[in-house]
């Protein structure tokens with residue numbers, strides 16, 4: 485690490501500590517998204533925030549933190565809020581720091597992720613991707629998902645134990661999306677490693693994390709390039725072919741846009757679905773009455789996935805930026821301000837979900853925000869629901885004595901994506 489990068493990092497840390505002290509004095513509560521307590525159990529903090537300071541000024545993030553359901557919903561639905569990080573007041577500083585560290589901005593050369601773009605570019609990309617990533621293409625994966633689950637669980641049943649994350653929850657979504665894209669089986673392990681590296685730039689990433697993410701991104705591009713050429717010449721029945729051919733209003737995806745979409749599909753659904761399967765299994769094992777109910781009435785498992793997404797969702801937060809002076813929850817915001825939306829907190833808000841901190845698999849009409857809402861609503865929601873529903877049906881249906889081994893659970897270090905690093909179960 486160069487001297488300049490080290491000075492940058494030391495300056496950032498001391499600045500963050502100072503700003504947290506200011507925030508504490510100003511509001512009595514500090515939103516420190518890197519604190520270990522927030523990773524292992526953010527919900528008591530969310531409860532305090534909703535009750536005492538639902539429109540919280542976070543000095544360190546230089547933005548507003550919204551924790552109540554109605555406020556989060558209002559921003560997600562409001563087209564005047566932007567998802568484009570170039571509208572963040574600190575974006576120019578970030579870009580300058582990246583350049584000093586020899587890194588590029590995620591928006592360079594048409595490589596901005598759809599997740600972080602606004603209309604009209606977002607509309608065009610989303611329409612093109614939706615042509616390839618269809619409900620039919622997803623439903624067609626059902627027998628493959630069942631076969632993968634059977635293969636994995638048969639191996640573990642013989643041992644009477646499983647480490648759920650590495651043996652089932654992580655490989656399943658990776659294999660499914662890789663197969664949908666048309667990536668050969670022998671490359672799946674390498675893809676898993678690269679997709680883990682690419683997401684290291686999410687949230688408050690260090691230069692080192694960003695560098696690793698950029699390296700992995702370049703490796704993924706180099707891998708995808710010949711596939712794109714090959715599928716353009718002789719299309720097959722897979723997503724790479726469908727995306728390469730997708731056309732909307734006479735327009736196709738540019739090459740860099742196509743690479744960006746392929747990377748997004750690969751990474752957006754992996755750690756998230758892994759965490760859904762792991763968080764859901766853990767929640768049920770910690771609430772044996774609910775687990776028992778699903779065991780007795782397996783038809784309830786599919787709808788219960790929505791409650792499990794609400795109760796402990798894989799994506800805890802997202803952000804938006806104001807593009808004009810505006811008002812939200814009776815508060816005035818100036819142009820160019822950031823709002824952090826705590827999806828995980830909105831989903832526990834008792835104003836919308838009575839006894840929100842209680843897991844209740846019979847809860848009806850669970851309008852959670854775990855997949856976001858509005859124009860960026862998760863494109864992979866149906867696939868994630870299918871994979872998690874089938875995984876839970878297989879685990880619950882097959883293992884009547886499923887139990888948690890005594891263990892201290894270590895949680896992901898990523899403040900946006902919540903899930904255990906490992907989960908040891910008796911079968």
Ligand code: HEM
Nearest residue numbers: 598599752753756757760799802855856860862863864868
């Ligand atoms: C349980 C699993 C998943 C969760 C909790 C989840 C959550 C989310 C959330 C919250 C957003 C919106 C973020 C925002 O508004 O800022 C999103 C967007 C997105 N998700 Fe997912 N996701 C999951 C699985 C998947 C899968 C399996 C795929 C695809 C294979 C996928 C692809 C996408 C894409 C492409 C977007 C961007 C959509 C857009 O910008 O229009 N996700 N997801």
